[in-house]
Structures are given as C-alpha cells and as structure tokens.
Amino acid sequence: MKTTISEVHKYVDQEVTIGAWLANKRSSGKIAFLQLRDGTGFIQGVVVKAEVDEDVFTKAKSITQETSMFVTGTIRKDERSAFGYELAVANVEIIHESVDYPITPKEHGTEFLMDHRHLWLRSKRQHAVMKIRNEIIRATYEFFNSNGFTKVDPPILTGSAPEGTTELFATKYFDEDAYLSQSGQLYMEAAAMALGKVFSFGPTFRAEKSKTRRHLIEFWMIEPEMAFYQFEDNLKVQEEYVSFIVQAVLDNCSLELQTLGRDTTKLEKIVAPFPRISYDDAIKFLHDKGFTDIQWGDDFGAPHETAIAENYEMPVFITHYPTKIKPFYMQPAADRDDVVLCADLIAPEGYGEIIGGSERIHDNQLLQKRLEEHGLTSDAYKWYNELRQYGSVPHSGFGLGLERTVAWISGVDHVRETIPFPRLLNRLYP
Known part of the structure; x- marks a missing residue:
C-alpha cells in the first residue's frame, strides 16, 4: 500500500510504502534511525539489523542526506515521538543518490542559507x-x-x-x-x-x-x-x-x-x-x-x-x-x-x-x-x-x-x- 507520511495514522500495524528523502540519520551498531520526509511530514524509520536482509541494513547505514527512495515497512504507534508514529523498515529501494548535499546538520550562516533557499x-x-x-x-x-x-x-x-x-x-x-x-x-x-x-x-x-x-x-x-x-x-x-x-x-x-x-x-x-x-x-x-x-x-x-x-x-x-x-x-x-x-x-x-x-x-x-x-x-x-x-x-x-x-x-x-x-x-x- 503506497501512502504519505501525513496519512500513516490510517495504517497502524500495516505494511506501507512511502516515497521519501533522507533528512538525517544516525545508527548505533545494530539499529539505524532514518529521519524521512516526503513533503507532507517527517517520520522516523527504524532499521533493525536482525529483522532485515543484510543488504538492506548495509544500504540503510550508507544512505546519504537527501537521497530519494521508496521505503517499505510497518507503521507503529510511537508515544515518544511528537508525530506519534514510526516506520519499522523492511526494505529500502534507492531512487537517486544525493552526493555532497550542501546544507548539513551543522550551523550555516544566513547568507549561505539564502543562496541555497x-x-x-x-x-x-x-x-x-x-x-x-x-x-x-x-x-x-x-x-x-x-x-x-x-x-x-x-x-x-x-x-x-x-x-x-x-x-x-x-x-x-x-x-x-x-x-x-x-x-x-x-x-x-x-x-x-x-x-x-x-x-x-x-x-x-x-x-x-x-x-x-x-x-x-x-x-x-x-x-x-x-x-x-x-x-x-x-x-x-x-x-x-x-x-x-x-x-x-x-x-x-x-x-x-x-x-x-x-x-x-x-x-x-x-x-x-x-x-x-x-x-x-x-x-x-x-x-x-x-x-x-x-x-x-x-x-x-x-x-x-x-x-x-x-x-x-x-x-x-x-x-x-x-x-x-x-x-x-x-x-x-x-x-x-x-x-x-x-x-x-x-x-x-x-x-x-x-x-x-x-x-x-x-x-x-x-x-x-x-x-x-x-x-x-x-x-x-x-x-x-x-x-x-x-x-x-x-x-x-x-x-x-x-x-x-x-x-x-x-x-x-x-x-x-x-x-x-x-x-x-x-x-x-x-
């Protein structure tokens, strides 16, 4: 089922596919956390090494900022998140890899950001x-x-x-x-x-x-x-x-x-x-x-x-x-x-x-x-x-x-x- 982040509340405990970009990510050994955005909102995708194929986990850990992809997984409620939901990722399909995205999570000056509006x-x-x-x-x-x-x-x-x-x-x-x-x-x-x-x-x-x-x-x-x-x-x-x-x-x-x-x-x-x-x-x-x-x-x-x-x-x-x-x-x-x-x-x-x-x-x-x-x-x-x-x-x-x-x-x-x-x-x- 294809859906958008703004509509995931309709699909709790169901598998969905979302077209998204990677806004940010972090990993801790056996888990990768993907901050995903699709224009309608932001959601965290959780990739657990023990629950996915090895190539999926490897791909998740190496995805670069603003790479576009189709992400498939199960929607779960997440009370810790302000959004209220997260995506338990089962598969990632890269659409286009983003290389050297200029706006990184670090601080940038106003003029730099305006040049890259x-x-x-x-x-x-x-x-x-x-x-x-x-x-x-x-x-x-x-x-x-x-x-x-x-x-x-x-x-x-x-x-x-x-x-x-x-x-x-x-x-x-x-x-x-x-x-x-x-x-x-x-x-x-x-x-x-x-x-x-x-x-x-x-x-x-x-x-x-x-x-x-x-x-x-x-x-x-x-x-x-x-x-x-x-x-x-x-x-x-x-x-x-x-x-x-x-x-x-x-x-x-x-x-x-x-x-x-x-x-x-x-x-x-x-x-x-x-x-x-x-x-x-x-x-x-x-x-x-x-x-x-x-x-x-x-x-x-x-x-x-x-x-x-x-x-x-x-x-x-x-x-x-x-x-x-x-x-x-x-x-x-x-x-x-x-x-x-x-x-x-x-x-x-x-x-x-x-x-x-x-x-x-x-x-x-x-x-x-x-x-x-x-x-x-x-x-x-x-x-x-x-x-x-x-x-x-x-x-x-x-x-x-x-x-x-x-x-x-x-x-x-x-x-x-x-x-x-x-x-x-x-x-x-x-």
Whole structure:
C-alpha cells in the first residue's frame, strides 16, 4: 500500500510504502534511525539489523542526506515521538543518490542559507513555516467565502499608484508608463461597487530600500473591500478575520508550531474584540515612555509600534491618524478634519503592523480636492473618480500583509523565512 507520511495514522500495524528523502540519520551498531520526509511530514524509520536482509541494513547505514527512495515497512504507534508514529523498515529501494548535499546538520550562516533557499526549504523548520503559511491562506479563503465575499483579481500592471509613485517599480507598457502594483485597493473599490463584498489575494511590490526584518520587496496581500461598510464595521471584520486565522493555525498546525518552539499560550489569547488606542493617545503614551523624538504629525517607526504593542497581549488598533501622513483616499473624521477614519493593526511581540485599513472617501468633490492636493490630477485616476459619480456609497477596506502575519503566528524573527523565495534589497537569487 503506497501512502504519505501525513496519512500513516490510517495504517497502524500495516505494511506501507512511502516515497521519501533522507533528512538525517544516525545508527548505533545494530539499529539505524532514518529521519524521512516526503513533503507532507517527517517520520522516523527504524532499521533493525536482525529483522532485515543484510543488504538492506548495509544500504540503510550508507544512505546519504537527501537521497530519494521508496521505503517499505510497518507503521507503529510511537508515544515518544511528537508525530506519534514510526516506520519499522523492511526494505529500502534507492531512487537517486544525493552526493555532497550542501546544507548539513551543522550551523550555516544566513547568507549561505539564502543562496541555497531552493534547498533550505526542505528543512524541518522551513517546512513548518510553509505549512503554517498555507493554513493561513486556506483559512483566509474559508473566512471570506463563508461571509459572503467574492474573490476578485486586480491587475498587477497599473497606470497609477494608490499611495504615490516614490516606492513603485516603473516599467514600460508598450509606449506608455506602467507600474508594478503596490496595492489592488483602488480596483477592489470598483469591484465592491459591483459585487458588494470582495477580496483579493495576490503579489504586491514596494521599491523601498529597507533592510529591516519586517520588509520584503515582493510580498502578498489580502485586500477586502466592502460597500456600505463604515469605519466601525471595518474594524469588526478585521478582528474577526485575524482571530479566525489564528485559531485555524492552532487547530490544524499544532505539530508545526511545536517544531518552531512557538509559545501557543500567547496565540490562544487572540480572540476578538481587540483593544484600541487613538493616534493622539499613542503619542501621549510614547512621550510617557520616554520617546521624545516623535511629535504629533509624525508617522510611527518600528520602535514606537513595538512599545505600544508591549502594553497589550493581543493585536491593538491604532486609530485616527493625521490626515497629512495618510493616503488621499481616506475619509476624514466627522468631528475634525485633521485626522482620518483609519486604523493600523499592530501585532504583539514586536512584529509591527499587519493590517492597514480605512473608510474610503465617498464624496466626489472631496475626493477631487484630495487628488489635487496630492498632485494626482492625471487621466489615470479618471475611472477612480467616476466611482463616486454613479451611485456612490460609504465603503471601507483593509490590507493584510501575509508574510508579517506568518512571521507573527509562527514566531520566526525575519519575514525572509515566511515566503518561499524572498526578494530583498540585495537579493534576486535564487
């Protein structure tokens, strides 16, 4: 019976064959222990010299790291293993021998591992991070599909920029200028006017020359947009969505979280509703904490966000930022025009902003005024303006950065480990 490691629980005390690679091995005279992986998981194969043919034991002791093979044996329960099962090996059939595999069990530097990212992905730690990433994606689709959202795919090549052109990758679109998208938001607003509640999930690009552990040049965004939803409605969806994906990872990735050494008691506290602090109060809080470098009207940096987050055990909304430091499309507060109806959701434990969202301007004249103030009067925004001319309604949305969210939930230090092939300021290989 051919099966996979993730399915062995169905075949206890039965003989199975698994296609696998050798992740590691050790032997103690008459027993060889093979750490096997097949993409679905990891299992220990035990080869006892007295229970197999001599050539099988000899082969098991000489197999090199990352050699591919078919391994046949009996599945047994193993209470000592976090996985819960082991394979009593009866036969090994080599498919391809791996020679001088570069990533050995010893310590390697980060740059070496990044140069070999195509192989580093095979490690147990990276496997766990990718599985958690996949679960967050799966849960994202479940959440939005079960709540009446329609998936819409905005273009990656655009003729305009939602948040200015200073951090965009420019290219030529035949005989006109184009940019790699930094957000699908403007297009999702159009989709919301047609379909009510929509979400997108796709790659975005920022030509930001940053080397921090929170930044990537190419990353993935989940961007919902909702017609007839105002500021408070928007926050409610955000906290329910984040609570949902955290619970999904706790339910379905317990082994991966254990592999990463994640303190799950911290994740178990992530339940909506989330605390909030206004920008005004955040400035006062930071001053009280000794951050005299920041003044009202300044944007928060990583140290400021971390200081605020440390005051809470759950993600915290920072709301009502100054109008002048936010994009042109955000709706001003009803009682003061110097702040807008927006919020950044800051993850606990120093992981920074994972969501940025706002109520969008729905008045055509105000939007036109904001476009002019930002020098965005070209024909490229004509279609966006027209959304307010034909049946405009209050609407809101947000964007969640997948990689920062994976980093936070997984407990890994750097976002470069949360995407299969990271694009960094100094890295376009592999």
